[in-house]
Amino acid sequence: xxxxxxxxDYLARVEGxxxxxxxxxxxxxxxxxxxxFEPPRFFEAFxxxxxxxxxxxxxxxxxxxxxxxxxxxxxHAMERALGMTVEGPLRDxxxxxxxxxxxxxxxxxxxxxxxxxxxxYPDAVRLAKDHPEAVKRGLELKKAGNHLMQVLGGREIHxxxxxxxxxxxxxxxxxxxxxxxxxERALTLAEETVRFASGLTFPEVEEEYEFVSLRSxxxxxxxxxxVVSNRGLRVPASRYEEAFEEVQAAHSNALQSIRRGxxxxxxxxxxxxxxxxxxxxxxxxxxxxxxxxxxxxxxxxRSIVVRAVEVVFACEEALRIIDGxxxxxxxxxxxxxxxxxxxxxxxxxxxxGMLYHWYRLxxxxxxxxxxxxAPTSQNQKRIEDDLRHLVERSLDQDDSTLTDFCExxxxxxxxxISCATHFLSLDLERT
Amino acid sequence: xxxPTSPGAARRTPLVIGLGNENRGDDGCGxxxxxxxxxRLGEDERLVEGPEDVTELLALWAGSERVIVVxxxxxxxxxxxxxxxxxxxxxxxxxxxATSTHGLTFADALALARTLGRIPxxxxxxxxxxxxxxxxxxxxxxxxxxxxxxxxxxxxxIGRAPAARAANRR
Numbered sequence: 001x002x003x004x005x006x007x008x009d010y011l012a013r014v015e016g017x018x019x020x021x022x023x024x025x026x027x028x029x030x031x032x033x034x035x036x037f038e039p040p041r042f043f044e045a046f047x048x049x050x051x052x053x054x055x056x057x058x059x060x061x062x063x064x065x066x067x068x069x070x071x072x073x074x075x076h077a078m079e080r081a082l083g084m085t086v087e088g089p090l091r092d093x094x095x096x097x098x099x100x101x102x103x104x105x106x107x108x109x110x111x112x113x114x115x116x117x118x119x120x121y122p123d124a125v126r127l128a129k130d131h132p133e134a135v136k137r138g139l140e141l142k143k144a145g146n147h148l149m150q151v152l153g154g155r156e157i158h159x160x161x162x163x164x165x166x167x168x169x170x171x172x173x174x175x176x177x178x179x180x181x182x183x184e185r186a187l188t189l190a191e192e193t194v195r196f197a198s199g200l201t202f203p204e205v206e207e208e209y210e211f212v213s214l215r216s217x218x219x220x221x222x223x224x225x226x227v228v229s230n231r232g233l234r235v236p237a238s239r240y241e242e243a244f245e246e247v248q249a250a251h252s253n254a255l256q257s258i259r260r261g262x263x264x265x266x267x268x269x270x271x272x273x274x275x276x277x278x279x280x281x282x283x284x285x286x287x288x289x290x291x292x293x294x295x296x297x298x299x300x301x302r303s304i305v306v307r308a309v310e311v312v313f314a315c316e317e318a319l320r321i322i323d324g325x326x327x328x329x330x331x332x333x334x335x336x337x338x339x340x341x342x343x344x345x346x347x348x349x350x351x352x353g354m355l356y357h358w359y360r361l362x363x364x365x366x367x368x369x370x371x372x373x374a375p376t377s378q379n380q381k382r383i384e385d386d387l388r389h390l391v392e393r394s395l396d397q398d399d400s401t402l403t404d405f406c407e408x409x410x411x412x413x414x415x416x417i418s419c420a421t422h423f424l425s426l427d428l429e430r431t
Numbered sequence: 432x433x434x435p436t437s438p439g440a441a442r443r444t445p446l447v448i449g450l451g452n453e454n455r456g457d458d459g460c461g462x463x464x465x466x467x468x469x470x471r472l473g474e475d476e477r478l479v480e481g482p483e484d485v486t487e488l489l490a491l492w493a494g495s496e497r498v499i500v501v502x503x504x505x506x507x508x509x510x511x512x513x514x515x516x517x518x519x520x521x522x523x524x525x526x527x528x529a530t531s532t533h534g535l536t537f538a539d540a541l542a543l544a545r546t547l548g549r550i551p552x553x554x555x556x557x558x559x560x561x562x563x564x565x566x567x568x569x570x571x572x573x574x575x576x577x578x579x580x581x582x583x584x585x586x587x588x589i590g591r592a593p594a595a596r597a598a599n600r601r
Contacts, residue, residue, distance in 0.1 A: 042454070042566045061454060064483025104484070112486055112535065112543075124535070125542040132547055139547075143490045 020406060022391055024430040029391045032384045033249075034410070040372040047370040052078050052361050053335075056162050059357070059372065063416055065108065068101035068149065069350030071162045072223055073357040073372075078164045080238065081344025081361055082335055089328040090166040091223070092321045096176075097152040097162070098222040098348070099318040103145030103186065105351035106269075106307040106314075109414045110193060111138025114304050117408045118200040134196060137189055141311065144186035148318060151175060166332030176322045183322070187315035191287055194308040198291035205393075206298040207386060210259065211271035212378075214349055220279040220313055221272060223348050228275055229265065230296075237347040240356050246373065249380075257378040264381035267353025268413060269306040270297055281320070284313035300386060300412040307414075339363065350375050352414050376415045383413050399430075445497040445553075445589045448479045448488070450537055457510065457561035457574045461501040464557070467582040472591060485540035489549045497553040499585055502537050503561040503574075510562030511573025513581055518554040555588065557581050 023031040043062050047055060055074040060067035072094060079086060086094070111134060112124040121127040128135040151171060153161050161168050212233065216225030227243065228234050235243050244265075246255035259265055273288075274296040280288065288309045297306055345358040353375030360369040390409050394402055449465035451458045462480050469478055482491065492498045504514065506524070516523065523538050535543075544550050559581060562571040570578065586592040 061452075064452070064481075108484060108486065123539070125539060125546055128543055128546040135543070136547065139486065139489060142484075142486065146487060146490070 020387070020410070022387065022402075022406065022429065024391065024395065026431075027395055029388050032388045032391070034380055034384050034387065036376060036380055036415070040374050040377075044370045044372055047359075047367045050367050052081070052359065052365050052367055053164055055357075055359065055367060055370070056164065060162075062372070062374075065105050065416065066101060066350045066352065066355075068097055068153070068162075069348055069355045070357075070372075072098060072348040073346050073350075073355045074359075075162060075164050076223065076346030076348060077344045077357040077359050078335075078361075079333075079344070080346055081342045081359060082164075082339055084165060084333050084335060086166055086333050089170070089326060090331075090333070092325065093152060093167060093170060094162075095222055096318055096321045097149060099314040099321070100145045100148030100152065102222075102314040102351050103190075103311055103318075104142050104149065105145075105414075106311045107138050107141040107145060107193075109351075110197060110304055110307055110311075111135055111141075113414070114307075114411055115197075115200075117411060118202070118301075118304070137192060137196075141186055141189045141193065144182050144189075144315075147182060148179060151179060163332055165335055166328070166330075168331060170327055170331045172327060173325055176325050180319065180322060183315055183319050187283065187312065187319065190308065190311040190315050191283070194287040194291050194305065194312060197305045197308040198293075200304065202299060202301040204299070205301065205390075207300060207389065209270065209298060209382065210262070210265040211274045211296075212265045212267050213271040213275045213354060214347060215275055216279075218279075220276050220281075220317070221349050227347060227354070229259075230274060233259075237356070238345050240345060240347060240373075241358070244373075244378075246377070255373075255377060256381045257373060258381060264385050265378070266382045266413075267375050267378050268303070269310055269351075269353075270300065270303050271353065272349060273297060273306045273309065280309070280313050281316040283316045284309050287312045300409070303412050303414075339365075341368075352376060352416055353378060374416065376413075379413050379415065383410055383415065386412070444477050445499055446477050446479065446492055446495040447499045447585060447589070448481075448491065448501070450481070450483075450485065450500065450502040452483065454566060454568060456563040456565050456567045456569065457559075457571055458503045458564045459568070460503050460559045460561065460570055460574050460578050463570060463575075463578045464501045464581050464585065467578060468585060471582070471586065485535055485537050486543065488537075488540045489544050489547070492551050492554075493549065495551055497555075498551040499555045499557065499588060500537070501557045501559070501581060501585070503564070504558035505561055506558075508560045509573070510560050510571060511577040512560040513577050513584075514556075514558040514560075515584070516556040516558065518556045519550055519552060523556070557584070 019035040021033045040062060043059060047058060056071040059070035059074045062070050116123055116127045119127060124135060210229050210231050212229045214221035214225030215228045226234055226236055227240060233243060243260060244257050245260050246257050249256045277295050291305050293305060341363045343360040347354050347356050355375055356373040358371040359367055362368050386409050387406055390405055394405055449461035451461040453459035453462055465478050465480050523541060559574060559577045562574060
């Protein structure tokens with residue numbers, strides 16, 4: 001069979017820049033390379049020499065969709081380095097802010113990026129022509145998340161109100177109570193979203209994932225917890241690098257994360273849900289039951305349902321936090337005036353999965369070294385494994401169909417290929 | 432009667448939105464225009480940077496009758512070339528791709544707004560041809576020049592160009 005190469009302009013509807021190359025030889029999948037352009041590398045260099053106080057705002061710019069995640073991981077890492085503890089209402093407000101980002105990011109992915117795949121549309125615009133009510137629901141839900149981020153973050157999309165130790169300004173009780181009606185409405189929309197998503201038709205596929213996420217004593221994980229997996233891993237965030245390593249992929253300047261001495265693993269909604277479903281709130285749990293979700297979902301296409309369940313949870317959790325909120329005496333915990341050279345690491349749960357930050361600081365508070373491991377680079381190898389299995393199952397499909405299948409398989413994991421120009425290319429080579 | 436302080440007047444004050452990513456070189460030009468406008472006019476909630484999630488535009492411009500959007504584009508013209516389009520009555524040209532460092536492009540958001548009937552009555556688009564959109568900060572020379580020109584054009588458009596300067600041009 002003559003060699004054939006198919007190039008697709010860009011891989012639609014995943015964020016950022018990247019490319020996929022699949023090589024099939026003698027009806028065997030010889031190579032799968034997912035290339036990801038990685039802004040964190042640029043930011044790691046950019047952070048050097050800057051004050052530790054600047055890290056949350058600088059890293060918030062890494063991703064337009066999940067700035068809160070970057071801020072939260074940066075703040076927690078700095079606070080660990082400096083021995084600070086942020087508790088009570090400040091801790092709750094951070095969680096509330098994170099709820100806003102989960103709602104916003106998941107609603108965007110569910111309705112505008114992922115749903116068209118299941119309903120046979122090439123994009124959200126075509127979906128909106130036939131199903132305007134669904135897209136409007138998605139936009140309204142997204143807006144509720146954005147509004148939460150705006151009130152707490154000071155400016156939507158790139159919240160600027162967060163700082164190491166807490167916030168520059170904290171909201172009054174009245175300001176938060178004013179959010180209640182919007183969130184009640186969002187909770188209803190989120191429950192409709194679970195019904196919408198669970199009514200879609202899914203390819204019958206199951207993958208053997210090593211799921212990795214945070215897990216904490218009392219709550220569904222966002223800002224804290226130990227790193228656990230369904231294969232027995234359990235380490236504190238500070239020892240993340242003992243359990244995982246980044247290896248240079250031959251085909252890419254990106255680093256791929258693997259388990260030390262092991263292989264690929266999966267972070268994100270499927271992992272969080274599998275490892276923490278017992279920590280969901282009552283509304284989210286009953287939405288999951290109604291949707292017929294088992295306690296562990298190994299079908300990556302069903303991640304759209306799990307995301308919807310997480311939106312229900314984020315709405316009910318936001319309402320719970322607002323109801324119990326009493327403004328703190330001070331908007332932030334004062335960092336120590338002087339300290340020795342130090343280092344600190346933290347992991348928080350971005351909508352797409354665990355986001356690791358590590359910083360080394362000089363005694364005058366300047367960042368000497370930074371390390372950021374984004375959820376997508378942790379999932380990259382696992383996405384390649386999904387693609388390999390998919391192509392092996394689908395060798396008889398023509399190139400165009402196979403290309404479409406691959407794009408869908410990548411979108412299952414909501415990769416933030418990231419804040420880069422979105423000219424992606426897909427090469428399918430058969431010999 | 433609607434006076435200058437009525438809600439109706441506020442709705443008619445043009446909303447100026449700059450799009451882009453300042454960490455991707457010339458892609459930051461839309462943001463640069465908004466910042467330049469702020470320097471001239473002071474802080475104003477009608478001068479907006481972002482959002483990077485462009486689908487948020489539909490909510491952002493809801494209720495505004497006049498909207499001006501500035502973004503980087505790549506259509507094969509020389510870097511710094513400025514295009515002005517009336518998007519309330521005109522489509523974004525087919526081969527155009529507003530350079531986006533975010534998920535969906537401005538073109539996608541526009542198409543979505545059109546489909547859902549959420550286009551403002553007046554929507555003016557300034558597209559600045561980007562040169563480099565690599566991972567770097569700062570604008571290239573031609574694009575910085577275009578930012579200055581578009582800033583003046585927008586000031587004139589929203590009726591805020593200083594009278595003396597406008598007169599001197601003649």
